[in-house]
Amino acid sequence: MRSWWSLGEGSGQPGSELALYQIECPFCTEKGNFKLAFHAEKKKPNGSKKLNFDTYECGSCAGYVQVLWSGSGFSGSHGLHSYRVQPFPIGKPEPSEKWPETISRFWVQAHENETNENWDAAAVMARSALQAALRNQEAEGKNLKEEIDDLLHKGILPKVMKEWADELRLLGNESAHPRDISNPPAEKDVHAVINFLDYLLLYLFDLPTQIQEYRKRKAAKEKE
Numbered sequence: 001m002r003s004w005w006s007l008g009e010g011s012g013q014p015g016s017e018l019a020l021y022q023i024e025c026p027f028c029t030e031k032g033n034f035k036l037a038f039h040a041e042k043k044k045p046n047g048s049k050k051l052n053f054d055t056y057e058c059g060s061c062a063g064y065v066q067v068l069w070s071g072s073g074f075s076g077s078h079g080l081h082s083y084r085v086q087p088f089p090i091g092k093p094e095p096s097e098k099w100p101e102t103i104s105r106f107w108v109q110a111h112e113n114e115t116n117e118n119w120d121a122a123a124v125m126a127r128s129a130l131q132a133a134l135r136n137q138e139a140e141g142k143n144l145k146e147e148i149d150d151l152l153h154k155g156i157l158p159k160v161m162k163e164w165a166d167e168l169r170l171l172g173n174e175s176a177h178p179r180d181i182s183n184p185p186a187e188k189d190v191h192a193v194i195n196f197l198d199y200l201l202l203y204l205f206d207l208p209t210q211i212q213e214y215r216k217r218k219a220a221k222e223k224e
């Protein structure tokens with residue numbers, strides 16, 4: 001965008017009014033539940049273009065967002081508008097599109113629980129993501145420990161990945177099968193195993209596709 005005056009011109013959302021239903025509260029993640037708390041606008045000198053400066057209050061958590069938005073000159077079905085919101089939601093986990101569906105599902109829940117400081121749930125979901133990833137790689141065994149060992153022996157997991165996988169397995173087990181006296185996992189430990197999980201998925205699913213794409217580009221260049 002070259003200037004704020006081009007906001008909503010040429011590209012944006014359909015409709016000339018703000019698509020408030022799409023805006024997510026950065027504090028409680030509820031979408032579109034907002035009440036206008038403040039409105040101001042600035043008109044372009046000698047034109048009809050208008051920038052809207054709105055502040056909305058979230059009906060769910062009473063947080064505020066500021067929305068700068070503007071519609072194109074057209075109304076109705078030809079209309080377009082675009083907006084910028086601050087603060088925006090932080091740390092919303094986006095799985096790689098290269099990961100199988102089941103793994104992504106557990107991975108998202110691991111990260112969401114980490115963000116919301118539900119340490120037990122985060123550890124258990126990370127463990128499930130790990131197991132789903134290993135089974136996708138055709139790991140064999142009657143439990144996760146054996147599946148990890150199997151992939152080490154098949155050369156699919158390097159030794160350091162095997163060691164981290166064991167630590168993640170143990171941390172997840174503690175929360176999945178609590179004993180009488182059992183503390184929640186330490187925050188630091190949950191961050192560490194989820195960090196490992198991210199590397200593992202990158203290693204198992206992204207790197208193999210990325211090397212293929214890299215070589216395809218190289219081969220295409222050599223043909224030229």
Ligand SMILES: [Zn+2]
Nearest residue numbers: 025028058061
């Ligand atoms: Zn909210």
